[in-house]
Amino acid sequence: MQAFDTLPSADGLWTQLRAIDGAPCALVVANGRIQWIGPPGAVPAEHAGAPRHDGAGALVTPGLVDCHTHLVYGGQRANEFAMRLAGATYEEIARAGGGIASSVRATREAGEDELFASASRRLEQLLAEGVCAIEIKSGYGLSLEQERKQLRVARRLAQAYGVTVRATFLGAHALPPEYAGRSGEYIDLVCNEMMPALHAEGLIDAVDAFCERIAFTLEETERVFKAARSLGIPVKLHAGQLSDMGGAALAARHGALSCDHIEHLSQAGIDAMKASGTVAVLLPGAYYTLRDTHLPPIEALRAAGVPMAVSTDHNPGTSPALSLLLMANMACTLFRLTVPEALDGITRHAARALGLQDTHGVLAAGRPANFVLWKLRDAAELAYWFGGRPQCTIVRQGRVARGN
Ligand code: DI6
Ligand code: FE
Numbered sequence: 001m002q003a004f005d006t007l008p009s010a011d012g013l014w015t016q017l018r019a020i021d022g023a024p025c026a027l028v029v030a031n032g033r034i035q036w037i038g039p040p041g042a043v044p045a046e047h048a049g050a051p052r053h054d055g056a057g058a059l060v061t062p063g064l065v066d067c068h069t070h071l072v073y074g075g076q077r078a079n080e081f082a083m084r085l086a087g088a089t090y091e092e093i094a095r096a097g098g099g100i101a102s103s104v105r106a107t108r109e110a111g112e113d114e115l116f117a118s119a120s121r122r123l124e125q126l127l128a129e130g131v132c133a134i135e136i137k138s139g140y141g142l143s144l145e146q147e148r149k150q151l152r153v154a155r156r157l158a159q160a161y162g163v164t165v166r167a168t169f170l171g172a173h174a175l176p177p178e179y180a181g182r183s184g185e186y187i188d189l190v191c192n193e194m195m196p197a198l199h200a201e202g203l204i205d206a207v208d209a210f211c212e213r214i215a216f217t218l219e220e221t222e223r224v225f226k227a228a229r230s231l232g233i234p235v236k237l238h239a240g241q242l243s244d245m246g247g248a249a250l251a252a253r254h255g256a257l258s259c260d261h262i263e264h265l266s267q268a269g270i271d272a273m274k275a276s277g278t279v280a281v282l283l284p285g286a287y288y289t290l291r292d293t294h295l296p297p298i299e300a301l302r303a304a305g306v307p308m309a310v311s312t313d314h315n316p317g318t319s320p321a322l323s324l325l326l327m328a329n330m331a332c333t334l335f336r337l338t339v340p341e342a343l344d345g346i347t348r349h350a351a352r353a354l355g356l357q358d359t360h361g362v363l364a365a366g367r368p369a370n371f372v373l374w375k376l377r378d379a380a381e382l383a384y385w386f387g388g389r390p391q392c393t394i395v396r397q398g399r400v401a402r403g404n
Helices: 078-085 090-095 100-109 112-127 144-161 183-200 218-230 247-253 267-276 284-289 298-304 324-333 339-345 348-353
Strands: 012-018 024-030 033-038 052-062 064-066 131-137 164-172 206-211 236-239 258-261 279-282 308-310 371-374 392-396 399-402
Touching: 052 064, 064 324, 064 348, 078 090, 100 144, 112 131, 112 144, 131 348, 144 164, 144 183, 164 183, 164 218, 183 218, 206 218, 218 247, 236 247, 247 258, 247 267, 267 298, 279 348, 284 324, 298 308, 308 324, 308 339, 308 348, 324 339, 339 348
Parallel strands: 012 052, 064 131, 131 164, 164 206, 206 236, 236 258, 258 279, 279 308
Antiparallel strands: 012 024, 024 033, 052 371, 371 392, 392 399
16 A cells, blocks of 8 residues: 555545535545535635546545454454354353454564554555544553553554554453453553553553453443543443443443444443433444344434444454445344444444544544545445445545545
8 A cells, every 4th residue: 555645635626526415516625624515616716726636426425434443463263263153152262262362362472563564454455445534442462561562553553544543442351361360450450550551651542341241340341441531531332242231321321432232232221322422333243243143222222312333343253344334234234224324323423432523424624634535326335335345536634545
């Protein structure tokens, strides 16, 4: 992929575009920001002489936002894919020392440059499809130095690719083997040493935990949240993937940005999320990989007006997904989202799940120039095709990159 700082500037007047509703539109970029957007006949006189970019009738959308990924890790877990095909469950694999623990071993063995290189290849796939902002979690290091290594790679990726990265500290992802039987002590380490140190180094944008019977309890999760909030760091939660332990209501009480997975979620959890403005992040890739049959409560979330985001949950175990558009397709096919819901789910609601609602996920004057020009007739095609990549031109952080 071409080095970001050698890409051409997107400054100028972009014409011959169509908005998502099909209406003709134009937009002006200056100094890497959208200065104006509106109908082609209404371009303000001050911009009329700006250099022109011919959109050739393309459909324009905001840059896509992938709001839940575990992109940085060592190795891969194709062996577990085969084990599951032979009948093993995710929990059985985890209890047998596979699962997250096996990625922890491979991540600890990898050097920072090696992690950067492997994550770069995956990131390039997502960027080529129009992703302009992405969340990257730690959680495969599980010690101060090893979590630092993952988070540093996340920061380096942002620099190298000119992509907005939100780095999430997921120290409470799994119990590292050296703390077997001592989960309280490990949570002490997460709260009292790892989190403050990594926060002081500017490596944390949010804190996450895995609240599940194979991971951490509600009480342990709450300790992590309290530590995060005492440092002023926003929180989010992996909750309700395998069972409903009441994680969503706890997360909502702590003003969480998002609650993710939530296949198992009670009405009380939904009501609490609505009251706190917490985004429901749907992860159809994990649902599909695990051949889950317990659907998230889409109808109840919709009825309550909880914003629904859709993400890849890219990780080597349960969702080795490298296409956010495929996730939009699956959110429609498997979860019965409407196409507009799925498109909001990979743009504005995903931005909100990252606390980026004022800068990403919507096309509006004053925002950084992140948008995608698609060679498609109809916005529904974004969720309709799968197994390929629509042709597109990407403007990311004010520079023009070619998609497919
Ligand atoms: N939920 C997930 O989807 C990933 N982590 C988590 O807490 C899966 C992580 C893995 O299996 O490696
Ligand atoms: Fe996840």
